[in-house]
């Protein structure tokens with residue numbers, strides 16, 4: 190599908206194309222991240238990181254609205270071997286020696302993860318089996334895939350609150366908006382002109398509006414203002430994002446305003462500071478839940494009676510009564526949930542959560558999706574179907590969602606709704622924020638010229654801020670430049686492949702760590718430094734090097750993709766590619782470099798082989814920009 194074709198896609202084409210792609214993606218996720226179904230060997234799956242073997246249960250607590258929090262530690266050694274578990278993953282607990290397909294002791298959600306312990310939230314404390322060696326297995330989260338397919342079925346019916354909006358989003362009807370400029374009195378008096386203008390246009394939009402937020406331009410600040418203005422005029426809103434952290438970010442910013450909000454989601458997936466707003470917490474406080482509690486108590490008494498009783502007729506009657514009570518308890522609980530959701534002005538949830546049964550009978554005047562350029566279009570539909578208007582916020586010039594299946598990606602799964610709508614309607618429904626609050630102007634200018642037609646301006650509070658303006662940072666040759674290019678060309682620092690075929694570059698790793706050390710010696714806090722690189726093998730290698738430098742413990746090391754949405758005072762980028770053939774692999778995805786460079790607030794240090802990367806015209810311009818505007822150093826200055 191060409192770009193313009195896919196922008197013009199009909200509803201029918203979209204549904205029939207996406208349905209098999211969702212299956213492909215699901216299969217790819219299961220086999221890549223779990224690697225479990227294809228292997229019957231525990232140690233292979235431990236090696237692939239999908240299982241953590243030989244654990245002991247070190248602590249059991251209740252918390253998080255009645256969940257059981259179990260902490261596991263390795264039986265042997267102090268730290269876990271490398272694994273692929275992350276907070277929020279769904280896991281099952283089994284005896285260490287159990288067969289692969291054997292039943293689990295319990296299923297839960299990873300709540301906390303450290304080098305030497307993992308805490309999992311279970312609905313209930315597993316009854317027994319905790320005193321033996323245990324293992325945790327990651328399981329595929331199939332709920333999202335099922336819900337996306339359900340959303341496609343719903344979408345194809347073109348009914349419900351979103352019926353008209355669907356026609357607009359598939360180009361069958363023109364977007365509507367009010368012609369008169371919507372005046373409003375801002376809650377946030379600091380909004381800049383483009384933020385105000387965007388809020389005003391959002392308020393006058395009839396069915397769809399896109400908020401284009403380049404790096405650091407205050408997209409979330411603007412979304413929060415839109416939410417407050419919409420609540421003021423009586424709208425019921427659902428605010429979503431693909432990730433939990435982005436949703437919590439909005440929740441936190443709404444706290445200081447008197448908005449009736451509820452955060453839907455598993456408590457183990459929410460930031461501790463938003464737990465009070467969680468649906469579960471509010472349900473616990475509701476009247477219907479108090480009644481449900483009384484019923485639960487009554488059921489407990491009856492169950493004990495049932496155990497003691499020998500008389501068949503009495504037993505039959507008790508069972509009957511228990512069934513009636515259990516039905517009533519469920520009804521009361523459901524009512525308690527509905528009460529909370531109905532009374533809220535703003536419901537906040539992930540896109541997957543938007544398709545939860547709890548929201549089945551509830552619709553919204555407005556659905557807002559943050560990070561929309563990083564979400565699959567099918568995922569967005571899980572939320573969009575519940576509203577009659579939508580506002581999507583994002584930046585299609587940064588990285589799109591990660592797709593596991595290369596084939597599904599090729600066939601269009603990764604094409605986002607945000608990008609499709611930009612192509613379909615252009616400026617008519619898009620407003621771009623143009624003042625940024627993160628980067629020194631030299632860092633910003635390259636990105637602004639390459640990606641945003643030179644329209645971005647640096648706010649005066651950041652335009653000239655320097656690393657040495659930070660408290661306790663000395664002005665040295667390392668902290669003085671805003672842009673640094675460390676050129677490794679001619680130093681024979683060839684890239685190589687690791688076991689999993691990811692690329693790495695040891696020489697670049699040493700230089701990046703060397704520069705981080707110089708910065709800390711000048712007084713920059715390690716936690717203010719980030720080292721990012723496109724390749725996961727390089728991340729692993731850099732972490733090994735960091736391990737040998739206690740001063741750098743708090744330096745964050747990540748792939749570029751993993752760092753999207755984040756920022757640091759100083760960013761060091763290791764580009765990795767260095768080869769005779771001058772291949773630059775996926776560095777050619779320009780959006781990846783846009784994300785990489787724009788993570789830095791006061792200094793950006795680029796470590797690369799200029800001969801290799803300059804083979805790509807876009808990267809050549811980047812290198813030239815750094816040479817002209819920054820400090821050019823050769824690898825020899827870092828001991829080579």
Ligand SMILES: Nc1ncnc2c1ncn2[C@@H]1O[C@H](COP(=O)(O)OP(=O)(O)OP(=O)(O)O)[C@@H](O)[C@H]1O
Pocket residue numbers: 379380381384402403404405406407408409410411626627754
């Ligand atoms: N009008 C403003 N005046 C002063 N500071 C602002 C303004 N708008 C945003 N900021 C600041 O800019 C930073 C980024 O804003 P915000 O968190 O809203 O953006 P974001 O959309 O989450 O991030 P990004 O733009 O990188 O996607 C924050 O520190 C915020 O306080």
